[in-house]
Amino acid sequence: MKIAIDAMGGDYAPEEIVKGAIFSLEEQDLEIILLGNKDKIEEELKKYKFREKKLLIIDCKESIETSEFPLNALRTKKNSSIVVGMNLLKDNKADAFISAGNSGAVMAAALLILGCISQLRRPAIPAILPTAKGKALILDVGANVDCKPEHLAQFALMGSKYAKYIFKINDPKIGLLNIGEEESKGNKFVQNAYKILNNSNINFIGNIEGRDIFKGKADVVVCDGFIGNILLKSSEGLAKLLLAEVNKIIITQLPQNQEMNQLREKFMELIKMTDYTEYGGSLLLGINGLCFICHGRSKSKAIKNAIINASKFVDSDILKHLEEI
Numbered sequence: 384m385k386i387a388i389d390a391m392g393g394d395y396a397p398e399e400i401v402k403g404a405i406f407s408l409e410e411q412d413l414e415i416i417l418l419g420n421k422d423k424i425e426e427e428l429k430k431y432k433f434r435e436k437k438l439l440i441i442d443c444k445e446s447i448e449t450s451e452f453p454l455n456a457l458r459t460k461k462n463s464s465i466v467v468g469m470n471l472l473k474d475n476k477a478d479a480f481i482s483a484g485n486s487g488a489v490m491a492a493a494l495l496i497l498g499c500i501s502q503l504r505r506p507a508i509p510a511i512l513p514t515a516k517g518k519a520l521i522l523d524v525g526a527n528v529d530c531k532p533e534h535l536a537q538f539a540l541m542g543s544k545y546a547k548y549i550f551k552i553n554d555p556k557i558g559l560l561n562i563g564e565e566e567s568k569g570n571k572f573v574q575n576a577y578k579i580l581n582n583s584n585i586n587f588i589g590n591i592e593g594r595d596i597f598k599g600k601a602d603v604v605v606c607d608g609f610i611g612n613i614l615l616k617s618s619e620g621l622a623k624l625l626l627a628e629v630n631k632i633i634i635t636q637l638p639q640n641q642e643m644n645q646l647r648e649k650f651m652e653l654i655k656m657t658d659y660t661e662y663g664g665s666l667l668l669g670i671n672g673l674c675f676i677c678h679g680r681s682k683s684k685a686i687k688n689a690i691i692n693a694s695k696f697v698d699s700d701i702l703k704h705l706e707e708i
Contacts, residue, residue, distance in 0.1 A: 384412075384697055386690050387477035389464040390419035391446040392484020394680050400483065401427040403686025408437055410687070411694055416477055418443050418464035443467050446484070449679060453487040457495065465489055469496040472672040479693040481664055483677035483686070490526060490667060490676070497672040500705050505530070506669035507538045508608070508676060509545060510615050513656035516599025520546055522668065524611035532575035535559070535605050536583060540708045541668045542603035543585045548699050550602065558591030558601030560610060565590070576605075622657040626650075663689025666696060669705070673697060 388404055390397045397419055404415045405428075414437050417424050421442035428438075445460040447453075457466060465484060469492045471477040482489050490506065499506060507523035522538050523530070539557045546555035559577055561569045566577055568590060580587045591601050593614065606614070633647060655661050663685045664675035673696055677689050 384694055385414045385416060385477045386693055387416040387418060387468045387471045387480045388686070388690070389468055389480070389482035389484050390417040390424050391443070391464050392482040392679075393677065394483075395682055396483070397423050397427055399682040400686055402431075402683035403681075404438070404690065405431045405433050406683055406687040407690035408433055411691055413437065413690065413694060414439070415690070416441060416471065418467050419446065420444075441467060447488045449485045451485060451488070453485060453491040456485070456488055457492055463488075465492050466496070469493060469672070469674070472674065473497055478697045479673035479675065481675045481677060481686070481689050481693060483664075483679055483681040486525070486676050486679075489674065493667055493670045493672070493674045497670050497674070499669050500671050500702070500708070502708055503537055503541070503669040503705070505534050505537065506667050507541060508665050509542065509668055510611070510665060511662055512596060512615075512618060514597050514599035518550070518656075519596055519599065519601060520550070520603045521596070521611055521614065522603070522605060523608040524615045524665075525608045526667070527607060528609040528612075530572075530607040532572060532579055535576040535607065536579040537669070537708070538605045539580055539583065539585055539587070539603065541705060542605060544704045544708065545666075545668065545701070546602045548701055548704050549696070552602050554586050555602035556588045556600070557585050557603045557605065558588050558595075560593065560596075560604050560606035560614070561590035562592065563590060564592065572607075580605075619657065619659070626653065626657065660685040661688060663687070663692055666701075671702070673702065 390400045416439045418441050421440050424440050443462055443464040445463040447456040447463045465488050468480040472480050505527050508526040509520050509522040510524040511518050520542050522542050543555050546552045561573050664677035667674045675693055
């Protein structure tokens with residue numbers, strides 16, 4: 384299995400990207416392809432011991448900065464790590480591609496070079512949120528700020544396949560994010576999406592309000608990328624605030640004994656549930672290739688986990704199942 388990684392993408396590239404790649408090789412039997420400035424990558428690799436046969440560097444003279452307009456950059460920087468990575472996927476020379484770089488450029492390159500899976504019109508970025516019953520998949524969280532009702536229906540189909548083959552939920556419950564549970568609630572866009580979903584062959588449970596996501600009412604929640612991104616970042620911000628305040632109380636105001644140590648362990652489990660670094664990256668669903676987008680602030684832990692999770696997606700044959708839509 385070969386995983387290609389954009390070594391120049393993200394706020395902490397290439398240092399943290401290379402470190403994450405090395406850590407992944409310590410845990411998994413993989414082959415890693417690092418894409419980027421060869422001199423800089425080799426300088427970082429001097430810090431580590433690793434099996435050289437398991438790591439290949441492809442020298443990419445160009446990189447796409449986060450401030451650049453994606454389409455312009457793709458046209459002028461054919462030897463950038465993002466473009467080279469997508470072409471490796473297209474030519475079946477890599478099983479997955481991971482980047483913490485310019486997400487707009489990653490998505491544009493994926494669409495231009497790989498294209499969407501047949502029958503699918505738009506890709507979607509999913510995110511995983513913790514719930515009282517485990518976890519829920521939310522999509523879209525940023526790939527499409529403007530959608531049509533039929534796009535949400537396709538997101539639901541993709542999310543259903545994801546939940547079935549990645550979460551191992553046999554008949555996942557699909558909810559439509561809305562301001563109320565009644566069919567008549569919401570704007571025309573959401574109402575029309577409801578009608579399409581209600582006539583689909585998935586386990587559609589109707590509208591779901593934001594507060595019910597965390598109760599675990601649905602396994603998959605669909606919305607447009609504008610709403611989804613606000614939901615995701617608001618949830619992350621609130622979780623960080625609450626966890627920080629509870630942690631202060633545990634450390635400064637409660638007695639330090641065995642019971643408190645057990646409570647602290649449970650608390651750390653809660654922190655992991657809300658930590659994006661545990662998952663590493665999100666699969667760009669709907670693209671004809673396994674392409675993962677990581678947070679721009681990703682450090683080695685997130686990159687390592689993105690690589691390990693990417694290998695699980697390769698093993699799951701998720702692309703084959705998405706082609707069945």
